[in-house]
Every structure is written in structure tokens, then in C-alpha cells.
Amino acid sequence: MARYLIWRAVSVVPTLLGITVLVFLVTYFIPGDPAQVLAGAEAPPEVVASLRHQWGLDQPIYVRYGVWMGNIARGNLGESYFSHQTVLRLVGRAFPVTLELALLALVIAVAIAVPTGIISAVRPRSWFDLGATAVGFIGLSIPGFWLGIMLIYVFGAELRWLPAGGFTPLSQGLPANIRSMILPAIALGTFASTQLMRYLRAGMLDVLNADYIRTARAKGLAAAMVLVRHAMRNALIPFMTVLGVQMGYLLGGTVITESVFALPGVGRLVLNAILNRDYQVAVGIILLIAAAFVLVNLVVDLLYPVLDPRVRLGQATSWR
């Protein structure tokens, strides 16, 4: 187990290193630069050149990459060309917003997906199953930004039950904070729930048709016992993988939701950084998101042996 842990942890390093090179190269080759963005389209070229020099953007790519990697080694992800705040400070402020949004969205997604997926699988081709599938398709087809705008309009502008966008920090009280996050979490979680529900339904159907379930039923076990102890436990293994990947997507894919709801999260931060060519921030955040994505998947991989004894690598030889 320890060897497996170390092997998985070490395997993350080349992945992240590759990401740094790739992201840095992309920022180098896309046209446009932050000096031009700050100085504006009207600025004479010498003004832009002066800003480029101040920021070291006139240095060759390998020098810039070397400096950046050196800074990372010292725990410094750099600072924004525009706000001059460090990347860590910017992310430190934005990440909790995104994390809260992603977690709430995941809770909503799981709360919808798990019961719906299980009932649909237990009663396939029933009215409930057909209805859930139809709603699922609609959920998958609705663009996230449209749903967000509709939620804001109905519950914010018309009914005035919830804030019409904007973020209330936790420092202003948990209820106010949660109120500001309900609509974005619903907008984000709805899409995720439809995917999870369909995945869980398919997984459960496979498991429910397996021989050992028939055996369990033949032994006379209660239906609930068969469902919870035998079917769900096995169906949840691939579901957990999807959940891990989904959490990664939710963390990295909140750009549209954050823009629609005016939330100061990481998605909006990275979008603005890319549009402004704020390389340090863009590259720093993408690296952090990639690291988070890789770590979430690492955690999921490590959970496999807990859920499924066959995956325990240390016992692999005894299976033969």
C-alpha cells in the first residue's frame, strides 16, 4: 500500500511539469500581450514597449519560463501584471468561492442523482424512469448560462426570494452566504446531476442483472438488503470515479456560472487573466487547477482499494 501511494504521488510530478510547459508555450504563442491590453488600443507602440520591458516580456521564452519555475520552487507563483497582487493571494481569495460553489453543486447533483438513478434502475421503463430520463435529457440540453439567467430573473428580479447574483462572504454570516450561493449551485449542479443520474442508473442496472444479486435474492435476503449491501456498494465504485472527475470539472468549469452570477471565483479570475493576457495569473491558476484535478483523482484512486478489495495491489499475487 505504501509503495502504491508513493508510486501514485510521484507519477503526479511529470504530469504537472508537462502541464507547466504546455501552458507556458500556449501563452507565448497566442497573439496579444498584457502591455497592449493595459495601455489600450490607442497607446503609441513606444508606450507598449516600455511596459513590456518593465514586465520582462521582452525576454526570451526560456528565460521567462526559467524565472517562473525558479519562483515556483520557492513557493512563489508570481503576481498579476494588472492588480499586482500575488497569484496565491488572488487564488486564496477566489478558491474558497469556487470550492463552496462546486461542493454545493455536487451536493445538489448527488441529492438529485442518487435517489433518481437508483429508483430508475430498480423500476426500469416505468413512468418514473421515463420521466427521469426525459428530464435528464432536458437538463443536459439546457445551456448553463441560460438556466442561470432564468434563475436570476425569476427568483432574484421577479420573486426577490434570493439575491440576483453577487457573492456574500462568510464573514457576513452563513445564511447570507448560503443565500448568495443557492442559485449558482442549482445552475451548476443541475447539469452535473443529469450526468451522474444516467451513470448511476446504468451502473445499477448492470449490477442488478448480475448473478450474485440473483443468488442473494434466491437466498431470501430482503430486497432493501440486496439493494443496499450488494447492489449499491458495487455500483458506487464506478460512480465514485465519475464523482471524482465531476468534482474536478466543477472546480475547473465554473467559468460560465461565476460570470453569470458575478461570483469572484477562480473560473472568472482565470477567464479574465486569459483575456487580459495576465500570463502569471493564468498559468498559476491553470497549474493549481491541474494540481487539484490530479489530486482529486489520486484520492479517488486511493479510495478504490477501500471499496473494492480486488484492487488492493499488495494482494495481487495471491489472486493468481
Add this chain to the structure above:
Amino acid sequence: MGKRLRREARSISRRRLLSQAGLALAGTASGITPAVLRDLAHAVATPATGQPKRGGTLTVSQSVDINTLHPWNGTLNVWKVTKTNIFDQLSYQDPTTFQVKPKLAKSFVWTDNNTSLVVALPSGVTFHNGEKLTAEDVKFTLDSIRDPKVGSWLRGFVAPIKDVQVLDDTHLKIKTETIENQLIPAFTYVDIVPRSMGTDLAKKNPIGSGPYKFVEWIPNDHVTLERNPNYWNEARAGHVDKIILRPVTELQTRISQLLAGDVDLVYDFSLQEVPRLRADKSIAVAVVPPADQMFLVYLNMRKPPFNKLEMRQAMAWALDRQGFIKNFLAGLGRVDNSPFTPQHWAFDPKTENAYSYNPDTVGKLLEKAGYPKGRGLNFSFLVPSGYPEFKQISTLLQATFASAGYRPAIEEVDIAQWAARLNQTKDFFACVDYPPRGSTDPALTYSAGLFFPPVPANYLGLTPDMIPGYVDEIRKGATTLERGARKSAYTKVQELWLEYLPGPIYCHRSTAHAHRPYVSGFVPHPAFQQSFADVWLAK
């Protein structure tokens, strides 16, 4: 009680009556639509209703976040709106008359045989950090902006300055070679900072002497300003205690926030939303008449096909301007061929109908240019994403050229790439934009920016010898104080422009803002040099 209230609501002060009558006359003369006039009248009239109250928080929604705290480097309109309240400038443009007037300066006087501008400052002005503002600080500011190492886009605005001399704490002399009419309007953009701050201002919190102090900037969330209780000019001191400026990218979210009462004012939104918001009685809409921003097309004259006059003329005849204004600007624009509108003293009436929409003429000009039925023609429109009006104009132009035989491509890129291709690589053929400064002094309009003045960096590739007499007339207008001579010079400049047509101007656009009815005293600024000092909350 109800009757009395209604009577009070209908009553009108002499000042308000005069201002509305003036607006009506100006509007009639300038061809502004009654709806625009009504909104402007509302905007102007707001300060006269009730006694201003102090206190409260004004929450303003803006379309994007600011991208710097450096007073002389940032060019975004949202930053202009923010910093105008933090800093003082020597002069300001009156938002209703568009005239440039002294602000921090008490007076401007040309002396030394018109080779020096003496600026008088008030005494007793302090910066937000408690330091006294003196002529040394103004000199430091102007010298810094002139320093190429600082990298300020305003450098060209103050280019005629040869030297700045401090006479005493409240007087300084700005040396030039002759009268330079661009300077006083240029000073509306120059934010005065304390010299103790140095020039590395992007990394520091802004310290100015304006009616509001900077508190914090949380990127993508808000900028907070608080009232400066020690503002030197009581008549222009702020009323609300706090201003929160929130960047909300999504337009529908911004409008919903206003309808929900989550924000008090939505600053600058799409004109197409104006009819919908006008219909909502819980919202007040303020529309700035079309005057400052002009829709035009940059044509790259460095290469074919726009090195040919006929092709540039074809572009001028190719847009259905009325149709564009009606369908895409909710009627809130004005067809123009000049940077100025009729209410501007420099407007030349002869420009009014110089070019209009005529697809047949486009076909004939293509033939004359050597591209019969569009054969051999090759050009495209470069469009920045996120600016729908640029794409709408490009699409209308594309359709006209398609009917003449050639369908130009529309290449959509992000704003950073757009600016780099326009400014650095000059890798474009035609490009729609809406540059500002149609409402200011023509000396600034024709001297600053990269469109009208024939400087090496000019987008169009315009050089001084391309239009005979053009530079001479610009200089004549910029270097005399006599209004008649100036008008004559700028008339000639406008006519020369239309004759050689380096870049066709199509129309002017309004800008629209909406607020809750209790927001009083809000007068929108045509050039986004927006002061919130007069705004107060009647709730």
C-alpha cells in the same frame, strides 16, 4: 396631501425650466430624438429635485472589472469612472454643456507672448494621505506623464509641453512654443498625485485629492471608495458615504440586480435594452445624447485594396447607417460623417450628407477601383469578440459588398489580439471601432489618439503628406484662440478628411445608464469621466 404632492411634483423651478428649454433648443438644432432629449432632461433635472442628503452607500454595477490602480496607465472606461472620483484633475468637461472648465485649477492664462500657460491652484488642498497639494505635485505629475519610461498613454496628450516651472506653491508655468488648445482639455485626463508616491503607482493604493478615497479593490468582486470628509471644495464634495463599484459581466444579471434592488445604478449598458427599461416605472433611464463616441472603420492604407481612394469611398457608401441605428442602437444614435455633432461649435454642416447608403455607388466604385463585380478583391473585417455592435456593422458592410460581387470575411478575435494586430503588427484590412473625443475641443480630437493625427503609429497609415494642407489646418486650429479662425480651420480639416477619406465615420452613439428612482443628482458624463460627487440617495 396627495394633491399637494402631485402639485409639487409638477412644479418646476426657473433653473430647471431654463435648462430644459435650452436642451429642447439644442436638441431641435442637433436632430436628437425626443426620447434622448427626455432622458437627458431627466438626467439634468435630477439635481434640482429636493435637498441633497448626506449618507448611504451607492452600489454601482459596471460591465467589467478595472485592470489597474495606476492613474495614468489604465484606459478602460470603468477605470475612468472610478478614478475621476479619487483624483482631482486640473480641468473637467461639463457633462451637460460639454464645455471644458477649470476644476482643481482656479484659472488658466496664456502669457509670455502666448508661449506659457500659467495655472493657478487653490491653497489648502490636501491629498488623502494628509500631504498638502502644491504646484510641485502638479509639475511632478506632468513631468512623469511626459517621461517615456512611465509608459503612460497620455504622453501624446501633453506632448506640446516643453517644460513645467513652479512659480510658487499655488502657481506654475507650463512652457510651450505657442498656444496649444489641446492642453486644457487634455488636463481633464490628468490625475494629480502626490510626488511622494513616486511613479511606480500600479503597486500602490491610489492617493488623490478627490471627493472620494480609495478603500480596496477585490478583483472580480468590487472596488470600494469612501467619502473624503476633508475635500477642499465644499461645492463639489461627495454626498454618499460609500461607493461600491461591482463588475458584473453578464448584462441580464446587471439588469436583474437593478430590478431586484441589489444595485442602485447600472452604469453603461447596451442601448438595445433602453426601450425595455424605459417601460419599467421602477427604473429611471439616463441617456447621453450621441456626441462623444463615433462609429467608424479603420482602413489600412498601407496595402491594397484600401490604398485606393475609390475603395475607401465604397466603404463610406456601404453602410445603411439609419438602419443600423434603428435596429441595433434602439434609435439612439445620429448619422454623421464628422467627428462632431451639430451642437459642437466646430461642426461643419457640409459634412452632413457627404456619404450615405448607396449600394449602386459601391458597385460603381469597385469597378472604378479595378475590382469589377468584386473580381480580384481581397479584404476582411477584424472584429473583437464581446463588442456586438462592431460585428453588426461589419455584417451590414459585408452584405453590401456581397451584393456588389465580393463577400469579405469577418475575422473575430479576442480583444487582446485585436489590439495587438491593430497597433503592433498592423495585420488588418478593415476594422470597426468607436473611439471617443467627439465632444471635446477639436485640438484634442485631432491631436490625440491614433486615428486623426498623421503620426507614424496611426492605424490607417496616414502620413502628413497624404492630405495636402491637412496638418497645416490642424495646427492653425490648435494654436489660435480666435474662435472664428479656429472654426474655419476645422471646417477645412473636416472637408479634407471627407475628400481623402482615410477612415469613414458613420455615426455617433448614445450611452445609456439606469438607476433606481431614489438615486438623485446623477448626470452621466459623455466621456466616462464620471463624478459621483453630486449623487445622493433620497431614501
